[in-house]
Structure formats: structure tokens, C-alpha cells
Amino acid sequence: MHEAVGQRTFIGTGVGRGVVAGPVLRMPDHLPEPSEEPFTGDPVREQERAAAALAATRAELEARAKRAGGHAQDVLEAQAMMAEDPALAEDVAARIAAGRSAERAVFEALATVQQMLFNLGEAMAARAADVGDVSQRVIARLLGRPTPGPPESDEPFVLVAADLAPADTVLLDLSMVLALVTSGGSATSHTAILAREKSLIAVVGVTGAETFEDGEIVLVDAGAGVVTGSPTKREVRTARSTAAARVRVSPRSPGELADGTPVPLLANLGSIDGAAAALALGAEGVGLFRTELLFLDRRDPPPVAEQAERYGALLAAFSGKRVVVRVFDAGADKPLAFLGSGTAEPNPALGVRGLRALRAREAVLRDQLTALALAQDANDAELWVMAPMVADLAETAAFVTLAKELGLRTAGAMIEVPSSALLAAQILGVADFVSIGTNDLTQYTLAADRLLGPLAAYQDPWHPAVLRLVKLVGDAGLASGRSVGVCGEAAADPLLAVVLVGLGATSLSVTPAALGEVRSELRRYTLEAARAMAMDALGAASAADARSAAQQ
CATH class of the missing domain: 3.20.20.60 (Phosphoenolpyruvate-binding domains)
Known part of the structure; x- marks a missing residue:
């Protein structure tokens, strides 16, 4: 049984406005780096093992892609293509011929691809994590070990991880996962985008999330971007009632403010x-x-x-x-x-x-x-x-x-x-x-x-420097x-969406999954109120202060 630890609060970037409390289950650690010891066995047999593991991984990813849909399907199909890339197979074979085990050859070959993607800049760096996931899956097959993935449970839980690969999210049992908490990632990471698509409560980029233990009760407040360890019952009730107070409107109603100002x-x-x-x-x-x-x-x-x-x-x-x-x-x-x-x-x-x-x-x-x-x-x-x-x-x-x-x-x-x-x-x-x-x-x-x-x-787009640039554009549009x-x-952050309208x-x-929450939040404010919130945020000294000023 989990031994309770003192209450702790951590800040991250919330996805959506939901609130949930539940026990933590941590994502299993990655497989260790394969040994660099020279391989003295049959290189032909080793190349056959590597080729079979790559082919099986490709087939597995293709099957998951068909089940996934949306953003996850695009990423999984790209991963499947990585696993069947002839250039990768040639690189792995060359490394085995040079005295590497199949596991080490796959690790080195895909690590080289990862580094190349990092060197190409931020947009291609997004694929580096996907390459790392392919590497883990192939090596697990070679070792005859289970592929690292989400934990299984008969009870609902809050999944805590360093970050999630798209292939991991496909395996999530959404009837059991109450929320996602990751120490890595940002509002634009795969995890955040996939959480929005699947309407999962999530807080990403939480420094300190790795300290949560299996079984520990945490309160995940995506609207506030806060994760609280060992919350009191009163804190849970308050957070839930705050979330429930949101205005709910028909998904077919047009986007507009409380005073009827249209916001498509x-x-x-x-x-x-x-x-x-x-x-x-x-x-x-x-x-x-x-x-x-x-x-x-x-x-x-x-x-x-x-x-x-x-x-x-x-x-x-x-x-x-x-x-x-x-x-x-x-x-x-x-x-x-x-x-x-x-x-x-x-x-x-x-x-x-x-x-x-x-x-x-x-x-x-x-x-x-x-x-x-x-x-x-x-x-x-x-x-x-x-x-x-x-x-x-x-x-x-x-x-x-x-x-x-x-x-x-x-x-x-x-x-x-x-x-x-x-x-x-x-x-x-x-x-x-x-x-x-x-x-x-x-x-x-x-x-x-x-x-x-x-x-x-x-x-963090709440940063006053970013908001001031948005205000310049909004003023130009008005003029x-x-x-x-x-x-x-x-724009998928409901409160920030109101501020953006206030900025012009x-x-x-x-x-699409964020449309409902944004529509509901807009209906809570008049244009005058949105502009007042925007001015308060513009006067802040940091992103956190700007968010707090708008919440006030």
C-alpha cells in the first residue's frame, strides 16, 4: 500500500479545463542502452534477427495506425515507414558486420537518425522522439521482452510519465485513464495535441512530476495547470465545483461572447x-x-x-x-x-x-x-x-x-x-x-x-511579450x-482564447476537440470584459503573472 507523502503542488501547462483526482500509476522506465561489448556470434543470424524485428515492429505500428485515427494515425504511419526504411536496414547490417549485436546495431543506427533530426531544427526534432520509440520497440522484440508501454490497471488512474509517444497513447484504455501528467512536453507537443484530440485531461511540462509515486493520490486541474499531491477532500471538492461551473452550450451554437459579439x-x-x-x-x-x-x-x-x-x-x-x-x-x-x-x-x-x-x-x-x-x-x-x-x-x-x-x-x-x-x-x-x-x-x-x-x-503564449505582439496585430485589424x-x-486554451479576443x-x-470548451468560455464574458482581461495580462511581468491576472 502506498505510504502518504506531504502535500506538494507543481505547475505545468494544462490541456483543457477538466479537473480530476485519482491514484498515480507511473509509465515504466525505458529499456537500458544495449551493451557495447563486441559481438562474437554469427553475423548472418544476427542480421536475420534484426530484419525480423524491424519487420514485426513495422507491422505492429501499421496495425495500430489503422485503429488510431487523427494525429496519432499520421505519426504511427510515419513510424512504420521508419522501421521499413531500406537505408536503416543497410545501416544496421553494416554495424552488425562490424561486430555489433543486433540490439546495439539498431540502437546506434536509430540514434544517428535522431541526432540528424535534432540538427535539422525544431520542426523535425518533433520526430526524434518518435524515432526513439521505434528503437525501443525493435530492441524489446530482439530481447524477447514486453514493449515499454502504458501500465495496465483494473482501477482508474492518473498516468505520470516523462512524455508519451504516439504509439503509447493508442494503447491507453481511456475508460481507465483519468488524466495525463508529464514532466516533458509543451502546449504544442504530441502529448498535448493528442490529449486534446482524445478529450483527455492533461497537464504537461510539470517539473517535479517524476517525484510522484505509484498509488499516491493527486489532483489534476488542467484549467489552472496545477497538479497537487495528496490533496485534501475540500480541495478536491472546490476544484471540481469550479470546473462544473463552466457555461455549457450546444455544439451547434455559433461562437460568440456573452453580449452577442460573434467570434467564429x-x-x-x-x-x-x-x-x-x-x-x-x-x-x-x-x-x-x-x-x-x-x-x-x-x-x-x-x-x-x-x-x-x-x-x-x-x-x-x-x-x-x-x-x-x-x-x-x-x-x-x-x-x-x-x-x-x-x-x-x-x-x-x-x-x-x-x-x-x-x-x-x-x-x-x-x-x-x-x-x-x-x-x-x-x-x-x-x-x-x-x-x-x-x-x-x-x-x-x-x-x-x-x-x-x-x-x-x-x-x-x-x-x-x-x-x-x-x-x-x-x-x-x-x-x-x-x-x-x-x-x-x-x-x-x-x-x-x-x-x-x-x-x-x-x-508559453501567455508571455506578455507575445501578447503585446498579438495586440499590435489586433489593433491593425481593427483599424x-x-x-x-x-x-x-x-486559441485552444479557453481562458487565453478570451484574452486573444480582447486583444483583437x-x-x-x-x-476540433477543444471547440466545446472554448465556445463555453467565450459565452461567459462580454467584449468589454475580454478587453479588460487582456489589458491586465499585458501589464504582467511574466506568463504566470499574465495568466493569474486574467484569472483574477
Whole structure:
């Protein structure tokens, strides 16, 4: 039986607004690093063992991908492709021939891939954890040991882990998992995104979470971003009653404030498959459709006709509604073979990416815009097209001019770097709308890679510096009479969503699972109250102070 320890409180980043209390079960530790001792057995037999383990791991991941759906399916399919990569098999075979065991060869080969991804910058670093998960699964098979994964229990529990791989989340018995608490990750990590998709209560980036013991009762308050060990019964009752006091509205009702001010609530989508679920959850359209996910593994640019067909299917699903499509956001950090320069960049996050990569391959951009125009003309959805990673007026004007020349009616720009926020008034002089990508805006404003664990504390869009940039964009939108959307993960934080509206956002785009909580929270405040909350947050000295000021 668990021996009670003193009450402890830890702060992290909450996902959603839920509150739950329950006993802890910890994620099992990873397998140890395989021995470096030289292998003296039969290398041919060892290569056969490695090949069989890779093939079995690929098949297992493919099967889980089919069951998963959503973001998890995309990641699991990518992991399966890693396991069957011929280059990986060749590397493993070469290491075995050089005297490594199958376990050590797999470990070294995949560790090399991980390091390469880290070196490519923050966006590709997201895949490094997925590579590590593949490594663990293959090595476990070679050792004949159970694959590390979520613990099993006959009673509901709070899962505590360093972080969760997508393959782990697929195995979670949602009827037993009360909440997720991780010491790693941020609001934009796989764990946070998957928690939103599955409507799981979660608090991520909790420094000190590793000190919770199996069986210890913890109170997880996602709305406050707080995890309390050994809470009192009164604290549990208070937290639950606070969460229950949220306003509940129909998922079919439009997004609006308490005074009737409309705030359209749109969905972030990476594939057409998510359209039906988003509509069922009350999405009033699409605020961000990520087109590069359709073509990540292509060696050649997709033909115009094929693209037009895919975009047309999306527009047909959202007939009569707004659909905001982002052109390929790719480059050295999210490589598409047909956009790559072949030249390594020392800092890809600050390199030839987004619109810069597309302008260097203008034929690819022209084809995509042409396909979008064809889809626009064949459907009655209201298509808006925007460019990623826009830096200034000149880039905006070049994109908008080309889009209009090719027949698109509404063209805008994403605000993801501080320069474009500072120049928002100029940009809105030529763009029909702007959309703020808070994930990148936060990391570039605070000069902190959003996927580096030691910098997780910086990955907070509540930071007053980020909020002040949002306010500049909101003011520019109000002065120009043009739309200012927010499509980053910040908009999925219900309280921050209210503050963003107070700063001038006219629409919000979130992962579909967050639509209900955001809709409910907006209904609690008038525009005047939202603006007052925003001003209090702007005057704070830190992200924590800004959040606290808004909560007050």
C-alpha cells in the first residue's frame, strides 16, 4: 500500500479545463542502452534477427495506425515507414558486420537518425522522439521482452510519465485513464495535441512530476495547470465545483461572447479525413488546413489536377463555410523532396522555409495556387488562402499579387515572426486577412526552440511579450476593418482564447476537440470584459503573472 507523502503542488501547462483526482500509476522506465561489448556470434543470424524485428515492429505500428485515427494515425504511419526504411536496414547490417549485436546495431543506427533530426531544427526534432520509440520497440522484440508501454490497471488512474509517444497513447484504455501528467512536453507537443484530440485531461511540462509515486493520490486541474499531491477532500471538492461551473452550450451554437459579439470558431485540420468530426463538434469552418501533410513523402510535386481534386473534396465538405488553406509550409526543417535545395543549413528554423522556400521554387507555388483556384471555382465554400512565415510587406504583396493573378479571391498572410507582427498595419494594407500562428510566434519572440525540454518554460503564449505582439496585430485589424484570426495552439486554451479576443482576434481556429470548451468560455464574458482581461495580462511581468491576472 502506498505510504502518504506531504502535500506538494507543481505547475505545468494544462490541456483543457477538466479537473480530476485519482491514484498515480507511473509509465515504466525505458529499456537500458544495449551493451557495447563486441559481438562474437554469427553475423548472418544476427542480421536475420534484426530484419525480423524491424519487420514485426513495422507491422505492429501499421496495425495500430489503422485503429488510431487523427494525429496519432499520421505519426504511427510515419513510424512504420521508419522501421521499413531500406537505408536503416543497410545501416544496421553494416554495424552488425562490424561486430555489433543486433540490439546495439539498431540502437546506434536509430540514434544517428535522431541526432540528424535534432540538427535539422525544431520542426523535425518533433520526430526524434518518435524515432526513439521505434528503437525501443525493435530492441524489446530482439530481447524477447514486453514493449515499454502504458501500465495496465483494473482501477482508474492518473498516468505520470516523462512524455508519451504516439504509439503509447493508442494503447491507453481511456475508460481507465483519468488524466495525463508529464514532466516533458509543451502546449504544442504530441502529448498535448493528442490529449486534446482524445478529450483527455492533461497537464504537461510539470517539473517535479517524476517525484510522484505509484498509488499516491493527486489532483489534476488542467484549467489552472496545477497538479497537487495528496490533496485534501475540500480541495478536491472546490476544484471540481469550479470546473462544473463552466457555461455549457450546444455544439451547434455559433461562437460568440456573452453580449452577442460573434467570434467564429473554426477547426485546424491536417487531412480531409477530419472534416466530418470537426463539423459534428460544431466547427463553423476551417481556420487552418495544412496542405504539406498531404504530400510529405512525395519525390515530385503533385500534379495540379490531383491537388485540385483533394482541395475540392475539402471545400465540398464545408459547403457554404469559410475554409482557410495554408500553402506548403516546408523547407529545410520540414523537407519536401521537391522543395529541398540539397544544401544543409546550420539553423533551418531561421533558413529557407515557408514562403521563402516556395518563392525559390515559384513553379510549385503557382501550381498549388492554380489548383486551389480550380477547387474554389467548382465549390461554394468561401476559400481563403494564406502564406506561411511572412516577414514583411514586400513578401505579402508578392504572394497576394500572384494569388489574385491566378484567380483566387481572398489572399492573406500568417503572422508567425515578430517582424510581421510589428509591421501588421502595412501588411493589412495589401492582405485581405491575417492569421496569427502563436506556436512559432512564441518561439521566435522568446528565442527558444519549442521542442527542447530544457526550454519548455519559455513555450508559453501567455508571455506578455507575445501578447503585446498579438495586440499590435489586433489593433491593425481593427483599424483596417480586416479579419485577424488565431490558428495556433494558444486559441485552444479557453481562458487565453478570451484574452486573444480582447486583444483583437476576430476568429479562433483550434483542434476540433477543444471547440466545446472554448465556445463555453467565450459565452461567459462580454467584449468589454475580454478587453479588460487582456489589458491586465499585458501589464504582467511574466506568463504566470499574465495568466493569474486574467484569472483574477
